Amino acid sequence: xxxxxxxxxxxxxxxxxxxxxxxxxxxxxxxxxxxxxxxxxxxxxxxxxxxxxxxxxxxxxxxxxxxxxxxxxxxxxxxxxxxxxxxxxxxxxxxxxxxxxxxxxxxxxxxxxxxxxxxxxxxxxxxxxxxxxxxxxxxxxxxxxxxxxxxxxxxxxxxxxxxxxxxxxxxxxxxxxxxxxxxxxxxxxxxxxxxxxxxxxxxxxxxxxxxxxxxxxxxxxxxxxxxxxxxxxxxxxxxxxxxxxxxxxxxxxxxxxxxxxxxxxxxxxxxxxxxxxxxxxxxxxxxxxxxxxxxxxxxxxxxxxxxxxxxxxxx
Amino acid sequence: xxxxxxxxxxxxxxxxxxxxxxxxxxxxxxxxxxxxxxxxxxxxxxxxxxxxxxxxxxxxxxxxxxxxxxxxxxxxxxxxxxxxxxxxxxxxxxxxxxxxxxxxxxxxxxxxxxxxxxxxxxxxxxxxxxxxxxxxxxxxxxxxxxxxxxxxxxxxxxxxxxxxxxxxxxxxxxxxxxxxxxxxxxxxxxxxxxxxxxxxxxxxxxxxxxxxxxxxxxxxxxxxxxxxxxxxxxxxxxxxxxxxxxxxxxxxxxxxxxxxxxxxxxxxxxxxxxxxxxxxxxxxxxxxxxxxxxxxxxxxxxxxxxxxxxxxxxxxxxxxxxxxxxxxxxxxxxxxxxxxxxxxxxxxxxxxxxxxxxxxxxxxxxxxxxxxxxxxxxxxxxxxxxxxxxxxxxxxxxxxxxxxxxxxxxxxxxxxxx
Numbered sequence: 001x002x003x004x005x006x007x008x009x010x011x012x013x014x015x016x017x018x019x020x021x022x023x024x025x026x027x028x029x030x031x032x033x034x035x036x037x038x039x040x041x042x043x044x045x046x047x048x049x050x051x052x053x054x055x056x057x058x059x060x061x062x063x064x065x066x067x068x069x070x071x072x073x074x075x076x077x078x079x080x081x082x083x084x085x086x087x088x089x090x091x092x093x094x095x096x097x098x099x100x101x102x103x104x105x106x107x108x109x110x111x112x113x114x115x116x117x118x119x120x121x122x123x124x125x126x127x128x129x130x131x132x133x134x135x136x137x138x139x140x141x142x143x144x145x146x147x148x149x150x151x152x153x154x155x156x157x158x159x160x161x162x163x164x165x166x167x168x169x170x171x172x173x174x175x176x177x178x179x180x181x182x183x184x185x186x187x188x189x190x191x192x193x194x195x196x197x198x199x200x201x202x203x204x205x206x207x208x209x210x211x212x213x214x215x216x217x218x219x220x221x222x223x224x225x226x227x228x229x230x231x232x233x234x235x236x237x238x239x240x241x242x243x244x245x246x247x248x249x250x251x252x253x254x255x256x257x258x259x260x261x262x263x264x265x266x267x268x269x270x271x272x273x274x275x276x277x278x279x280x281x282x283x284x285x286x287x288x289x290x291x292x293x294x295x296x297x298x299x300x301x302x303x304x305x306x307x308x309x310x311x312x313x314x315x
Numbered sequence: 316x317x318x319x320x321x322x323x324x325x326x327x328x329x330x331x332x333x334x335x336x337x338x339x340x341x342x343x344x345x346x347x348x349x350x351x352x353x354x355x356x357x358x359x360x361x362x363x364x365x366x367x368x369x370x371x372x373x374x375x376x377x378x379x380x381x382x383x384x385x386x387x388x389x390x391x392x393x394x395x396x397x398x399x400x401x402x403x404x405x406x407x408x409x410x411x412x413x414x415x416x417x418x419x420x421x422x423x424x425x426x427x428x429x430x431x432x433x434x435x436x437x438x439x440x441x442x443x444x445x446x447x448x449x450x451x452x453x454x455x456x457x458x459x460x461x462x463x464x465x466x467x468x469x470x471x472x473x474x475x476x477x478x479x480x481x482x483x484x485x486x487x488x489x490x491x492x493x494x495x496x497x498x499x500x501x502x503x504x505x506x507x508x509x510x511x512x513x514x515x516x517x518x519x520x521x522x523x524x525x526x527x528x529x530x531x532x533x534x535x536x537x538x539x540x541x542x543x544x545x546x547x548x549x550x551x552x553x554x555x556x557x558x559x560x561x562x563x564x565x566x567x568x569x570x571x572x573x574x575x576x577x578x579x580x581x582x583x584x585x586x587x588x589x590x591x592x593x594x595x596x597x598x599x600x601x602x603x604x605x606x607x608x609x610x611x612x613x614x615x616x617x618x619x620x621x622x623x624x625x626x627x628x629x630x631x632x633x634x635x636x637x638x639x640x641x642x643x644x645x646x647x648x649x650x651x652x653x654x655x656x657x658x659x660x661x662x663x664x665x666x667x668x669x670x671x672x673x674x675x676x677x678x679x680x681x682x683x684x685x686x687x688x689x690x691x692x693x694x695x696x697x698x699x700x701x702x703x704x705x706x707x708x709x710x711x712x713x714x715x716x717x718x719x720x721x722x723x724x725x726x727x728x729x730x731x732x733x
Contacts, residue, residue: 140510140511179510205508
């Protein structure tokens with residue numbers, strides 16, 4: 001593991017969001033994901049970096065893809081992995097989040113990967129457990145490893161993030177992916193344009209540095225180097241945020257016509273799972289500009305890098 | 316006959332040490348000598364006991380959070396002689412027998428005096444008026460569906476008309492539920508950044524505007540609880556200028572905390588209505604100073620620790636700090652408000668809102684008194700709380716103005732040792 005370049009001094013203890021993460025630290029993390037990628041290309045995809053450590057994936061909200069990605073990342077680093085699913089837990093019997101976390105910590109868990117439906121829940125796990133916590137998505141708040149793998153994928157394409165523009169189109173209001181990207185990408189030198197219908201575009205996000213808002217998808221995409229479509233949940237229509245799914249698709253779908261407004265080499269991204277031909281057209285999702293499968297591949301390397309960053313060299 | 320003399324006390328604004336004697340629940344007189352039981356006031360400032368118009372004592376039905384004994388002991392420790400309890404219990408206080416049972420139980424405790432509020436509508440469902448006449452006869456002092464938000468405007472209109480005929484106040488939790496939606500904190504840049512569902516200021520202002528129009532129509536006496544936004548306060552100011560019979564309260568937590576506190580993701584800061592912006596808090600303080608805000612109330616709303624250790628979406632709303640409300644206000648705003656004004660906001664003003672006699676320290680007045688140590692600093696230690704809710708946003712803070720002695724109905728209800 002000598003190829004890895006992280007220093008062990010003054011590292012953030014958790015990855016809850018990007019507060020406290022410097023540009024240098026984030027760049028090093030992405031650099032190390034390159035090395036992790038190489039591990040994944042070897043015949044034996046395993047290194048002993050986390051041997052003897054136990055990582056708990058505590059998923060208080062269902063997710064298959066993210067959980068599998070994290071568990072494989074931990075196992076490829078030789079960690080033991082224990083899974084905790086809220087549905088079958090004492091939480092449904094009224095146990096507090098704190099009690100649950102304290103029990104798990106008593107089992108000598110060394111780090112947590114937390115997915116929860118409530119913003120801030122990963123912060124609470126960090127407070128109650130005293131162990132490193134990786135936020136695997138908390139409510140609408142944050143999904144930092146998704147943002148890191150998005151950044152990594154864009155950087156892979158253009159060699160840098162400096163001076164690039166990333167347009168994010170869809171249900172920004174309810175999207176932790178959008179919030180995390182809006183927090184991360186400007187730290188790495190990129191501009192972010194958030195776009196969606198006014199009901200799904202919280203104006204307050206314009207206060208974030210390097211972030212602009214627009215309800216006009218063509219304006220959003222013009223000059224963009226990457227265009228990310230966000231998943232639209234059908235219940236948004238029932239909740240009155242949208243008049244109809246058809247109207248939404250006709251206006252905000254990321255399709256070939258919209259992509260033509262972007263930079264000539266622009267790529268298309270989607271955090272998945274996709275509603276094909278609703279927020280993104282199949283011809284874009286499966287077309288030459290799409291880096292959606294690459295995002296998934298990169299997710300594992302990025303998560304390995306995050307685990308390494310938080311766990312190796314610590315007491 | 317019970318006789319009690321408190322020695323070594325000062326009247327507000329005076330440095331002279333005096334004594335006061337009370338007998339059979341009324342003030343007998345000043346400087347009569349050491350008659351009956353003698354308690355050393357240790358140089359503290361004496362005032363009429365504080366009056367709380369808005370407390371959740373959780374009995375019946377949720378006594379794991381609080382009960383009459385713990386809640387009224389907490390109130391006495393906070394210097395309160397009288398507490399108006401909210402009716403959103405399990406079952407709801409919407410029948411005369413429950414009102415009587417609460418009063419009888421509280422009388423036996425020898426703590427703060429309980430004055431129950433009763434539900435305005437049956438089961439607080441907002442559909443059909445409760446038996447307001449019987450409830451008043453049983454001892455209910457106010458009607459409110461607090462905890463709920465009176466969505467049906469017609470029912471509120473009928474309630475105000477009926478209550479007016481009984482000479483009673485209707486108090487309201489003024490918040491439009493459809494605008495509030497699933498909001499758990501103030502809607503604004505902080506909620507949007509944190510990704511937490513927001514409760515817009517317009518939810519409060521829109522509801523206050525509606526209710527004030529109903530007051531104009533009916534002439535019923537409306538008390539708006541726990542105002543949190545600048546705009547809603549301005550609406551009340553305009554209504555008062557029109558001469559409408561409306562009063563309002565604000566809570567110390569809305570004056571001292573803002574939505575920035577939610578950055579901790581700690582559900583201890585989850586309250587309804589939510590903590591708003593610094594501009595709102597400053598505007599509320601201005602309202603206190605210019606008299607638009609009638610009185611202070613704490614909205615003491617205890618929950619179990621386990622409930623408050625949940626995430627922000629699933630944790631219940633409310634904080635409980637009746638024991639430190641006066642020290643908190645005195646420490647933070649004593650200089651701007653002055654002692655006389657602050658005491659009035661917590662004693663005379665609540666009495667006026669309710670139409671009760673003005674509390675005084677004169678001979679013949681009810682012997683509900685508090686002695687306050689205005690100078691000594693003391694750290695907030697929730698472990699010492701009488702309330703079952705042993706947590707507070709101000710834990711570890713150093714405050715001045717602690718009550719050292721609370722006398723209710725001529726008897727010592729609380730005494731701070733050391």
